[in-house]
Amino acid sequence: MNKALIALTAAALAGCASTPTSIVAGPTTARPLVVAQPAPTNGSIYQASSYRPAFEDRRARQIGDVINIAITERTSAVKSGASSASKSGSVNFGVPGPLQGKFGADLSTSANNKFADADNQSASNTFTGNIGATVVEVLPNGNLIVAGEKQIAMNKGTEFIRISGMVNPDSIGPGNTVASTAIADARVEYRTNSHVDRAELSSMASRFFLSLLPF
Numbered sequence: 001m002n003k004a005l006i007a008l009t010a011a012a013l014a015g016c017a018s019t020p021t022s023i024v025a026g027p028t029t030a031r032p033l034v035v036a037q038p039a040p041t042n043g044s045i046y047q048a049s050s051y052r053p054a055f056e057d058r059r060a061r062q063i064g065d066v067i068n069i070a071i072t073e074r075t076s077a078v079k080s081g082a083s084s085a086s087k088s089g090s091v092n093f094g095v096p097g098p099l100q101g102k103f104g105a106d107l108s109t110s111a112n113n114k115f116a117d118a119d120n121q122s123a124s125n126t127f128t129g130n131i132g133a134t135v136v137e138v139l140p141n142g143n144l145i146v147a148g149e150k151q152i153a154m155n156k157g158t159e160f161i162r163i164s165g166m167v168n169p170d171s172i173g174p175g176n177t178v179a180s181t182a183i184a185d186a187r188v189e190y191r192t193n194s195h196v197d198r199a200e201l202s203s204m205a206s207r208f209f210l211s212l213l214p215f
Contacts, residue, residue, distance in 0.1 A: 020191040024162040028149040030136040032064030059172050060144060065135045067146055068177040069163055073127040073188055080120045088112040127190060131161055143168055146183070160191040 060067040090110035133148030147164035165183035172178045180188060 020160060020193050022160075022162055022191070023189050024147065024149075024164045024187045026147060026164065027136055028147045028162060028164070029134045030063050030147075032062065057176075059169070059176050060135050060146075060167075061138075061169060063135050063138060066176075067133050067135065067144070067167065067172065068175060069131050069133050069146070069148065069180055069183070070177055071127055071129045071131060071163070071180045071188060073125070073180055076122075076124045078122045080118075082116075082118040084114075084116040086112075086114045127188065129161065131163055133163060139166075158193045160193065161189070162191075163188050 088111065090108065131148050131150050133146040135144045136147050137145035139145065144167045145164075146167050148162070150161040152159040152161070163180065163183075163186070165180075165186035167178055167183055171182040180186060
């Protein structure tokens, strides 16, 4: 029984540690491209290693650059519908003379059917936060393909926050920040991967084996 419990424990831990599925396709980070640079020409004041252009900002523009994304996703949808139907009918006919004594002079029948249906649906989602992403590709028109992932381990599980999409450099604001609502083809997700602790796993295994006992 101890061997079976150990095997069950290992299998459960292996299953619980798997990474959740993702809607973000492609890599979530990239390194800058290595470009051959000419030998620096240093002067008495100018030093190439410490030079920073006075009129150049630090916004992302090349592969490997980091960009700050403010996630401000809010969606709300309401749907309602109603339908009804009604159908009625009646039939009257006279009874021939010889049968009037049994059924009366006239016979009648009627039917009435009614149907009504209504449906109301609503959905609302809010996702806010900040995440750093990396430029993974620069398109010929200058737009940037960005992607990023953040993992936060808390107690028994790990939280995965991922994002990807295309950014217009003109949408990048001060602080090298862009809102997620300005990202085209955005893929934003929040997933969790919880782990079962030892006490919970032992309790589950004990209940399983006790259920197999004949008493």
